[in-house]
Amino acid sequence: MRKKLVAKGNVRRGDFIRVVLTETLPEEVPLIFSNDGFYRNQATITNMTSQALEFFEVLLSSERRYTKPYRFSVLRDNFTARRLSLVHPSAQLAVAKFYKDYDSLICHFSSKSPASLRAPVKVGASFFVRGTQSEVNRFKAAGIDTVTLETTTSNPASYFAYNMINRAHEFFNSNDYIHLEKKFELFRTLDVSKCFNSIYTHSLFWAVADVETAKDNTQAVGFANDFDRLMQSMNYNETNGICIGPEVSRVFAEIIFSEIDKRIIDCLSDKGLVFRSDYEFRRYVDDFYIFAKNYVILDKVSSIVQTTLGDFNLHLNSGKAVTVARPFATSKSIIIKEVNDALNAFLKKVISYRVQGTDRHAVSLRIWRSDAIIRSFISQVKATCTMHNTGYETVSDYIVSALSKRVVELADGYSSEGAERTEAARECMIDVNLVLIELCYFFYTVNPTVRASLHVARAVITATRIFKNHFQDRLPHLSESVMRWTLDVAKSVARGGRHRELTAVPLEVLNILIPMSEVVANEPLVEDLIEESCCDVSNFEYFEIVTFLFLTGGRPRHRDLIGRLFTHARKIIDSGPGLSIDSQSIHLCSDLLTCPFLPLPKRASWFNRLRGKVGLQKLSVADSQAAVRSMENFPWFIKWDGVDLLKLLRKKELSAIY
Secondary structure (H helix, E strand, C coil): CCCCCCEEEECCCCCHHHHHHHCCCCCCCCCCECCHHHHHHHHCCCCCCHHHHHHHHHHCCCCCCCCECEEEEEECCCCCEEEEEECCHHHHHHHHHHHHHHHHHHHHHCCCCCCECCCEEEECCEEEECCCCHHHHHCCCCCCCHHHHHCCCECCCCCEEECCCCCHHHHCCCHHHHHHHHHCCEEEEEEECCHHHHCECCHHHHHHCCHHHHHHCCCCCCHHHHHHHHHHHCCCCCCECCCCCCHHHHHHHHHHHHHHHHHHHHHHHHCCCCECCCEEEEEECCEEEEEECCHHHHHHHHHHHHHHHHCCCCCECHHHCEEEECCCCCHHHHHHHHHHHHHHHHHHHHEEEEEECCEEEEEECCCCCHHHHHHHHHHHHHHHHHHCCCCHHHCHHHHHHHHHHHHHHHHHHHHCCCCCCCHHHHHHHHHHHHHHHHHHHHHHHCCCCHHHHHHHHHHHHHHHHHHHHHCHHHHHHHHHHHHHHHHHHHHHHHHHCHHHHCCCCCHHHHHHHCCHHHHCCCCHHHHHHHHHHCCCCCCCCHHHHHHHHHHHCCCHHHHHHHHHHHHHHHHHHHHCCCCCCEHHHHHHHHHHHCCCCCCHHHHHHHHHHHHHHCCCCCCCHHHHHHHHHHHCCCCCCECCCCCCHHHHHHHHHHHCCC
16 A cells, blocks of 8 residues: 655754664563653753752763663563663763764764665654654644654654665565576575674774774774773673664664675685675675675685674674575575465455545455454465474564554545445444454464564554544444453463563563553453452563553552552662662653652652662652652653553654664
């Protein structure tokens, strides 16, 4: 379907604080978590009391030698977890300042490589708006500014504009890939083993100068040493490894790899192999895609890649190397192609498109037997996976994303002018939505991932709103079905025990529980699930604490749970190295102080105690309560009420830079 009208807005080039919106936090975080409030509280004047402001100014002081990131794990697959880092807010502000001072040099040093598929090339100057407000924004003469992020569906622009692609799969669907297949007979993929965990921060100087110069100038002030110290300071002063998750880490790595690419090409040139003639390669972050005329050249290129990486204390993961001859089709690409064919055949049975002017709108078709069409599609996917000896994890994210997008397309089409609203069209719309969402839940349940959870949440919220607006009488049926499917996912994940074994945060469950506040408010079964999930909060960390607090909505039934979560959060903070250093502590503190679900007197008393711990004078009861009350209107990372979940999902979709 043709994308809805996209409105372009201008970024204030001097607004360096916008870095915190997209560049300094992981993508895989709870649906309700964002840096929007943090950005607003730094970029605009707030009405918090002076006592509240001075408290946060102390916590965000950049004078600390180091900060400790909040490290958490999310599931990568059935057997492994991915370790991510949420860096301290003061470190995020330090990144913004560093970009302000050195953004041109970052682009310069990232531009050495002709092989990089994703390198910063300039400071971004615009961003785009897509969604329900696009039509309105199109007719506005004034540019859309990032100050309006709280009231539009706009995506905060990435600080940098990148050269080619955002995600690796885009390369394999590109004309460049087709051209390379036509030109070369062999293709090999190479992967750097534990890349970010292995990067030695001092090696950045090796990339922009040389090892000898770097060792002779370890205390010098300048781009390389300043970037080195920044990456160390945000990572508890570690020099081995950099934080995984923030985009600034990818920028840091890109500068190093840009020099590695250049050295590979130069070294092969000395050996008589010409880039773009005898071979070519592309690189996406730490993945190398090598193309060559024959195996001799392919092996020489691979050998030089390995040797050059070794100069920077990096190594290849030999177990992940894959070599194919033309046609360049890996087992995964073949599976995705076959599943895509089955998906398209299924979608043609339930959705058609009508053209209206320059727009194309999705229209639901008549379904005679919902259960039969669901079974048929699942059977085709199952057969494909079985034939290729793989599991659902290879295709489930792709399918969930595609199905979720069709739910949104149908909602847009039914809400558009000229849409057919007959009784037959109404029944078709209801049936198709239920089929699409049931399939979303099936493929999500068999392989729940954080990214897919956002697609499920988007489909559920979109369908709920279209039912509320047009099919109110059928809303209870949708709500009951969604609730049942959600409970099935939660129980399935709990039975699996993977999160406990891998000490991973169950974001896959949290992100599909959050929409329940809109779908089935105050439903006893959901309320029971919240209570059951919090039987033991002693192992909870930041994301679980704030998500379950959000889910309680401050309702009296959960008074005991709210108290236990608050008590546990204070214990975490008390046992940490301090609010000015520990990222988890300051995130918890900032969000809990602004949370209206916690009793005001308790928050005020706690605030007074925290002021004393950071060296500030304690306040009277009245002043401390006034300070905390003023904070409620200026949330930091969790907005506790008045949240538009669909708008949050749109922002995450549009501003995702990973």
